[in-house]
Amino acid sequence: MTHRWLIENGTFVVLEEGRSVIQGYMLIEDDTILYIGETRPEGEEETFTYDGKGQLFAPGLVNTHGHAAMSLLRGYGDDLSLQVWLQEKMWPMEAKFTSRDVYWGTALSVVEMLKGGTTTFLDMYDHMDQVAKVVDESGIRGVLMRGAIGLCPEDVQQQKLDEAIRFAKDWNGKANGRITTMMSPHAPYTCPPAFIEKFVQAAHDLDLPLHTHMSETASEVAQNVEEYGLRPVAHLEKLGFFTRPSIVAHAVHLNDEEIERLAANKVAVSHNPGSNLKLASGIARVTDLLKSGVKVSLGTDGAASNNNLDMFEEIRLAALIHKGFSGDPTAIPAEVALKMGTIYGAESIYLERVGRLSAGMKADFIAIDTEQAHFLPRTDYVSHMVYSAGPKDVLHVWVNGEQVVKQGNCLTIDEERVRHEAQACFEGLLAR
Amino acid sequence: MTHRWLIENGTFVVLEEGRSVIQGYMLIEDDTILYIGETRPEGEEETFTYDGKGQLFAPGLVNTHGHAAMSLLRGYGDDLSLQVWLQEKMWPMEAKFTSRDVYWGTALSVVEMLKGGTTTFLDMYDHMDQVAKVVDESGIRGVLMRGAIGLCPEDVQQQKLDEAIRFAKDWNGKANGRITTMMSPHAPYTCPPAFIEKFVQAAHDLDLPLHTHMSETASEVAQNVEEYGLRPVAHLEKLGFFTRPSIVAHAVHLNDEEIERLAANKVAVSHNPGSNLKLASGIARVTDLLKSGVKVSLGTDGAASNNNLDMFEEIRLAALIHKGFSGDPTAIPAEVALKMGTIYGAESIYLERVGRLSAGMKADFIAIDTEQAHFLPRTDYVSHMVYSAGPKDVLHVWVNGEQVVKQGNCLTIDEERVRHEAQACFEGLLAR
Missing domain, CATH: 2.30.40.10 (Urease, subunit C, domain 1)
Structure with missing residues (x-):
């Protein structure tokens, strides 16, 4: 009926x-x-x-970059330098994450996102079957991918790639079409070139888009130049990344030529203003990107660096900070900011009917x-x-x-249970 | 009892x-x-x-700078250059404001502020008896003042000064002590020096603090130098402004010497991050001000340039944007931002027990x-x-x-009536 x-x-x-x-x-x-x-x-x-x-x-609202399960680390480390935050706070805790943690952390995030008007989110993380399960059960729309860090022995790399491929195949189109999948090497600075190329090949084989972190900090750009003789855009282009429909997260540190290359390759950018401000990564050149025809959307990033998953806030930050930084009060008018949080978001993650x-x-x-x-x-x-x-x-x-x-x-989630279990997961992580 | x-x-x-x-x-x-x-x-x-x-x-939460009645112009002009916004949008409409408009516009703002956790607000505007009436009736705490622009004939200037003095005398300590008052020439660029000196004298006579807008835009600083040969801090100091307890709003464009002079004179600063970003006025040197010992608090400014009166947002913006602008993720930690929105706010507007x-x-x-x-x-x-x-x-x-x-x-305001009357006032302004 x-x-x-x-x-x-x-x-x-x-x-x-x-x-x-x-x-x-x-x-x-x-x-x-x-x-x-x-x-x-x-x-x-x-x-x-x-x-x-x-x-x-x-x-x-469409949230085009995040790691939902990281809401379990909300408020666990703030106002710290990036390296202290990552090495002393995030990574040791994330290493302990189990499937169960990912399930309840993701559920906690989905409660917040749905109630706050976000109907679609992109998620790049580990234990992705759990994320897909939450998406299936909660009724939200999710663009999901196993984000793989390649700083590990080749057999572990292969295992991660196999897992990413298996997940992308298994879940694409599931949950009445609410789940779609992508292939996602974590970032140029955490993935050797050959590892990235394997993801590109898999994306071709499976006919899926690609997602990665790119040029979030000035130091990772410098490192890229030092290690590979190229800035990240040229590096990814050389690895064939942009031969697939793709979306890069952050893209804070870009030169004019890189903006042109992103536009020419129709690469979408997920701008994460809250996270970029909080981690002091820099200010993305959003006005220039839009002017060059690059599709710019908005993401919250994980709740550990935001610290909420409020897309109204990202939309407002996008409308406010580029005025403030540029000195031009006509930069990113309200309507453009709202499009970044809705239609540009959907287009950026290759959902045609959203x-x-x-x-x-x-x-x-x-x-x-x-x-x-x-x-x-x-x-x-x-x-x-x-x-x-x-x-x-x-x-x-x-x-x-x-x-x-x-x-x-x-209507679809027992909010009280989710809050209880998420707190229990966090306490379990602290105790382990 | x-x-x-x-x-x-x-x-x-x-x-x-x-x-x-x-x-x-x-x-x-x-x-x-x-x-x-x-x-x-x-x-x-x-x-x-x-x-x-x-x-x-x-x-x-303590909101240390605003013009509550301007909520009647929320969304009436956005994403415009400052001069277009002021000259074509704000000033023509504000010139039509009646006592009735100020009453309902202020009531609309007080509903939003109270429900959003703001218990004290500073208000600088016209028809201040109406503002005081709303404060009295609603139960909020208000630090109120007639803001006077001095770009007018001397008899009108005198009339405004008399009105400001009369208001400050009549209402100080009223509403069970919830109302206190200040003297407030609008800004150095809108008030001739002699006019400002009269406010300073009145503040001495009445034993009240002083408030003004200062160095919100680069152009008003340049104009000050051109007209008076001094930057605004030195100019106000010369006029005796800082011989009274005082708080200046915005203070975006300051050089090192000015920061030192503000600290030496114990001048408080109301930082208005949302408004400064939206109007693209610039980024205040908050970290430097705090480091020099200046008391920095937070204000929403009027809803026409914000566009809400959400102090949670101002606190968050203060914590985020100075990290983003400086590249230092340890700038303005959460606790400092919260103090700016609470205890520093109360101290900035000379309320000892709030x-x-x-x-x-x-x-x-x-x-x-x-x-x-x-x-x-x-x-x-x-x-x-x-x-x-x-x-x-x-x-x-x-x-x-x-x-x-x-x-x-x-509990103290008929919210539905306020919404109805505020909309009617706006439609009346459009029709007149």
Whole structure:
């Protein structure tokens, strides 16, 4: 039996050329938006109707870079130099992560993301079967990949590659199509060239996109030049990385030529402003990237370096910090920032039917409560969503046509149990 | 009859040397905190006890610079150059503001601030009797002043000065002491030197502190040098401004000598990161100011340039952007950022008994719901409050011992009416 329903009296964020918001109707059947427009669709007299008064309907937010299970380390190490943070805090704890930790850490993150209006997230981590299980059970959409560090003996490298391939094959298209997969060597500075080439080959064999960390810090760029005689963009290009659809995370330290090469190769960039600020990695050249035609989306990175998974905050940071850094108050206007968090996000991770409210798209959308002081006066809803809103303004969330959050509560996850188990996992990590 | 009550099972943000958080008890009588500690106070067997389990009690947030009524212009002009924004958007609309607009605009802001955990705000605007009325009625704490622009004939100047003096006298100490007042010439670039000197004299006569905008943009600094041969700090010093307790807003463009002069004169600075970023004014030298011993607090500025009044966001921005700009991930640690939003805030606006949870302080505090995904694991509550929390995590708010927000709803203000009237005021401004 099909589930067909009509939202009336709604305000819809459509982000179309010339009009960003419309008042009207949206018709949904099962997992798909059939119609959106200012006039009531004809022949729907019998259709179940939902009154959207006082609510702003927007595309679900798309988080294009993260490591969900790292929420188990939220607040475990802050305000430290990068090397102390990594070597004394993150890596020793992450080395102890079990499947169980990854399951509950990911579940903790998915609770936060869904309630905060994120309907799709990219995840690069280990024990990925557990992540896929959480995605399957929770109803969120996930673009998942085993992130592999290649600083290990060749047999371990091969094992990781096999695991990444097996995971990518097993889960691609699963959970009613909510899961897609990619191939992901961790980063040029953590993967020998031959290891990266094997991932590129696997991505060709499996017809999947590629993802990696790139040029997050100035020192890793310098190291790349020293070791391979090339900056990371040229290095990855030489290894064939950009012969596949690909998305690189961070891309903070780029020269003009690298920006041109990314644009020419249609490489997408996941900008992670919160994480980049907190780790003091630098300020990505987002205005220049966009100007050159590079698709820039937004990611939270892991909660250990953010420290939340609030995509409203990333959207706002993207709109604010590039104004502040450049001295140009017209840089990254609200609408561009919101596109980075929605449609550019979906395009960056190669989901064609996600990220926009329009006929034929997947029914991934959120309802925001506008009957609140910070949504007044009713001047510009895109501005309010970008500069004023927060994750807890989200009332309802639908993914693939299924409601997963209602009145701010998860319908698909036992939140209390997740909080309890996540805390227990953290205590277990401390004790081991 | 006195109202005496005890919170037990609470987690309290005390921000003391060596311990930032304690588990235990807080005893309140009327408007004052009598005791806070890890052991149950003796002799309180009969006292009404409140179970604080799952809640984080923190000092109410202190917003040290703003123009509350400007929330009526939220989203009315974004992503514009400063001059277009001011001359084509803000000033024409503000010129039409009536007392009624200021009343409802301020009420709209106070709803947002109280619900978001802000218990004290500084307000510099016009029609200040209306602002004082909202403060009186709503239960919030306000440090209020008539901000006077002196680019007008001398008789109008005199009228504004008289009005500022009259307001400061009438309202200082009113609303059970929740209102204090200051004298406030708008800015060196909008006030002739003689006009500023009259405010300084009045501040001496009335024994009140002084507030002004200072060095928000590079161009106003250049203009100051051109017109008066001095940069703004030296200019204000020459006019006697710093002979009074004073706080300057923004202070973005400072040289080393100016930082030294601010420190030597014990001038407080209200840092407004959100507004400075959005208007692309520049990045204040907060790390250098703190290092020199200047008291730096946080302000939202008006909602037209922010676009919300969320002090959690200002605290987080303060902790994030100075790391990002400096490249030093240890800059402005979480605890310092939180102090800027609480105790440094209170000290900056010369409120001795506000901004900290300790015996003898005013009972201005908030309860945050920690039974949420983004407060887990329970690693470091100060980190969670700074890097992960948001305004809607605030469950309850008390000011001067009175509860003003309960379960996220205002007890003292009819929120629905405020939203309705604020929208009507905005539409009226558009129509006039």
